[in-house]
Amino acid sequence: MKKSLADRIEEYIKVLIARSGAQQIEIQRAELAETFSCVPSQVTYVVATRFTEEAGYLSESRRGGKGFIRISCCELDKEAARESKQELFIFIDRLLEVEIISQKEGEMLKHVISKSSQEVAPEQKSQFFDAFKFALADFLKK
Amino acid sequence: MKKSLADRIEEYIKVLIARSGAQQIEIQRAELAETFSCVPSQVTYVVATRFTEEAGYLSESRRGGKGFIRISCCELDKEAARESKQELFIFIDRLLEVEIISQKEGEMLKHVISKSSQEVAPEQKSQFFDAFKFALADFLKK
DNA sequence: GTATTAAGGTCAAAAAAGGTCAAAGAGGTA
DNA sequence: TACCTCTTTGACCTTTTTTGACCTTAATAC
Numbered sequence: 234m235k236k237s238l239a240d241r242i243e244e245y246i247k248v249l250i251a252r253s254g255a256q257q258i259e260i261q262r263a264e265l266a267e268t269f270s271c272v273p274s275q276v277t278y279v280v281a282t283r284f285t286e287e288a289g290y291l292s293e294s295r296r297g298g299k300g301f302i303r304i305s306c307c308e309l310d311k312e313a314a315r316e317s318k319q320e321l322f323i324f325i326d327r328l329l330e331v332e333i334i335s336q337k338e339g340e341m342l343k344h345v346i347s348k349s350s351q352e353v354a355p356e357q358k359s360q361f362f363d364a365f366k367f368a369l370a371d372f373l374k375k
Numbered sequence: 376m377k378k379s380l381a382d383r384i385e386e387y388i389k390v391l392i393a394r395s396g397a398q399q400i401e402i403q404r405a406e407l408a409e410t411f412s413c414v415p416s417q418v419t420y421v422v423a424t425r426f427t428e429e430a431g432y433l434s435e436s437r438r439g440g441k442g443f444i445r446i447s448c449c450e451l452d453k454e455a456a457r458e459s460k461q462e463l464f465i466f467i468d469r470l471l472e473v474e475i476i477s478q479k480e481g482e483m484l485k486h487v488i489s490k491s492s493q494e495v496a497p498e499q500k501s502q503f504f505d506a507f508k509f510a511l512a513d514f515l516k517k
Numbered sequence: 518g519t520a521t522t523a524a525g526g527t528c529a530a531a532a533a534a535g536g537t538c539a540a541a542g543a544g545g546t547a
Numbered sequence: 548t549a550c551c552t553c554t555t556t557g558a559c560c561t562t563t564t565t566t567g568a569c570c571t572t573a574a575t576a577c
Contacts, residue, residue, distance in 0.1 A: 259376045297563025299379035300534035348510030352502040353495050360494040368490030439573025442524035
C-alpha cells in the first residue's frame with residue numbers, strides 16, 4: 234500500500250522519538266509542515282489521529298511565541314492510568330445499562346472526570362481513577 | 376524545548392529563589408530587563424503570568440527610588456485547596472437551587488469529589504477542585 | 518515644601534505560534 | 548456506481564509572547 238502523507242509524518246515523528254532517547258519530544262508545527270511541504274493543520278491531524286492516548290501517547294501544546302507541540306510516549310504510569318480510566322468508564326457504562334444512573338448523569342461524570350483528572354499528576358492518576366470508581370460505587374450502595 | 380524569553384526569565388527567577396534559601400527574593404525590574412536585553416514590561420509579564428497565587432507565589436512591589444519587585448513562595452497550598460473545594464461545593468449547591476441538577480446528582484458529585492480528591496497531591500488539590508468546577512460548568516453549558 | 522529623578526505599572530498593538538472546522542479529494546468496497 | 552472512510556487543504560480563530568508609549572509613585576535634592 235502506498236503511504237499517505239499522514240503515514241509519512243507519523244513515521245517521521247516516531248523516528249524523532251526513538252532518536253531522542255527520552256520519552257518526550259517537541260516539534261514546531263509550522264516547521265514540520267514546511268519539511269513535508271504541507272499545510273500546518275496536516276500536522277495537527279496526524280497528531281490527533283495517530284498520537285492518541287489510546288495509542289500510548291500524550292500530546293500537549295502551547296500557542297504563541299516559541300509555541301510547540303509536545304508528544305510524550307507514556308510509560309507504565311500512564312498505561313496504568315489509562316486502564317484505570319477505562320475501567321472506570323466501563324463501570325459507568327454498566328451503571329447506565331442497568332439504569333442506576335441516567336444518560337445525563339453518565340455523561341456528566343465522564344466529562345468532569347476527564348477534565349479534572351488533567352490536573353492530577355501522572356503518577357497519581359491511576360489511584361485517582363480507582364478512588365473515583367470506589368467512591369462512586371460507595372455512593373450508589375447507599 | 377525552544378524556550379521563550381518569558382520561559383528563560385521565569386527559570387532565572389526560580390533559580391534566584393532556590394539559591395536564596397529564603398522563600399522570598401527581591402529583584403530590580405530594570406536590572407533584570409537589562410540582563411535579558413528586553414523591555415522592563417517583559418519582566419512584569421513574566422511575574423504576572425508565572426508567579427501567580429495559583430502557582431503558589433505572591434508578588435508585591437514598590438515604585439520610585441529603591442523600588443523592587445518582591446516574590447515570595449507562599450505556603451498557602453492547603454488554604455487554597457480548602458477554599459477551592461468550598462467554592463466548588465457552593466457552586467454545586469447553586470446548581471441544586473436552580474434545579475439544573477437533581478438532589479441525587481448533587482450528592483453524588485460531592486461524594487465522589489471528596490473521596491477521589493484524597494488521592495490528589497496536596498499542591499494540586501486546589502487546581503483539581505477548580506478544574507472540576509470548570510468541567511462541570513462546561514458540561515452543563517452544552 | 519517643591520522639583521527632580523528613579524523606580525515600577527498599564528494597556529493595547531503587533532507578532533508568533535497552534536487550533537478548529539468544514540469542504541473537497543482519494544481510495545476502497547458492496 | 549454509490550457509498551463510506553480517511554486524508555488533505557484552507558479560511559478563520561484563539562492563545563501567548565513581545566514591545567513600546569505613556570502613567571504613577573516614592574525617595575531625594577534643593
